[in-house]
Amino acid sequence: DAGITQSPRHKVTETGTPVTLRCHQTENHRYMYWYRQDPGHGLRLIHYSYGVKDTDKGEVSDGYSVSRSKTEDFLLTLESATSSQTSVYFCAISEQGNTDTQYFGPGTRLTVL
Amino acid sequence: QKEVEQDPGPLSVPEGAIVSLNCTYSNSAFQYFMWYRQYSRKGPELLMYTYSSGNKEDGRFTAQVDKSSKYISLFIRDSQPSDSATYLCASLGGGGNKLTFGTGTQLKVEL
Numbered sequence: 001d002a003g004i005t006q007s008p009r010h011k012v013t014e015t016g017t018p019v020t021l022r023c024h025q026t027e028n029h030r031y032m033y034w035y036r037q038d039p040g041h042g043l044r045l046i047h048y049s050y051g052v053k054d055t056d057k058g059e060v061s062d063g064y065s066v067s068r069s070k071t072e073d074f075l076l077t078l079e080s081a082t083s084s085q086t087s088v089y090f091c092a093i094s095e096q097g098n099t100d101t102q103y104f105g106p107g108t109r110l111t112v113l
Numbered sequence: 114q115k116e117v118e119q120d121p122g123p124l125s126v127p128e129g130a131i132v133s134l135n136c137t138y139s140n141s142a143f144q145y146f147m148w149y150r151q152y153s154r155k156g157p158e159l160l161m162y163t164y165s166s167g168n169k170e171d172g173r174f175t176a177q178v179d180k181s182s183k184y185i186s187l188f189i190r191d192s193q194p195s196d197s198a199t200y201l202c203a204s205l206g207g208g209g210n211k212l213t214f215g216t217g218t219q220l221k222v223e224l
């Protein structure tokens with residue numbers, strides 16, 4: 001998985017609680033991404049980062065926030081989890097962004113009850 | 114309409130068959146096209162990467178892009194049970210760095 005780890009790998013939580021997912025890379029890549037994958041929708045971009053403290057929204061960013069204080073770590077926070085956020089979350093990295101290839105982590109399976 | 118459309122399958126073929134997986138896209142600005150393979154409960158892994166129109170071959174895999182018809186194909190020759198996975202097409206371009214994915218086609222290669 002190209003030096004990418006995600007934690008936790010599985011989580012069950014209750015509606016209304018905050019949840020933070022962590023992505024850690026050892027490749028020193030500049031760009032990091034958070035996606036969610038749902039049946040019938042494929043992979044959809046939530047947020048991405050193009051450098052430390054530099055982030056931008058993707059197509060499904062409502063209800064999510066991100067932070068990147070170090071090159072190697074990209075955090076995704078669900079401020080108040082809802083059942084519609086039950087999904088598999090993938091982190092990805094790329095060296096240059098734009099036309100560069102993205103490499104994916106192993107995923108976090110989140111269930112919101 | 115989604116920018117990248119892909120038949121979800123499932124597609125079931127016998128071992129040794131030639132497999133054809135296809136996507137269509139609507140955004141003329143897309144210049145880069147990728148195929149990812151995703152095994153069950155794993156992250157997607159890059160399989161093929163092509164720029165603009167044409168063919169690219171890597172072992173048993175051939176990626177083909179026809180920009181005139183906005184059609185992306187992946188061919189797998191001599192398919193193996195280990196090829197059983199979901200295949201995702203993705204496109205990139207128009208000055209952005211955001212990949213647009215199809216929903217994936219589930220492939221099963223049977224003995």
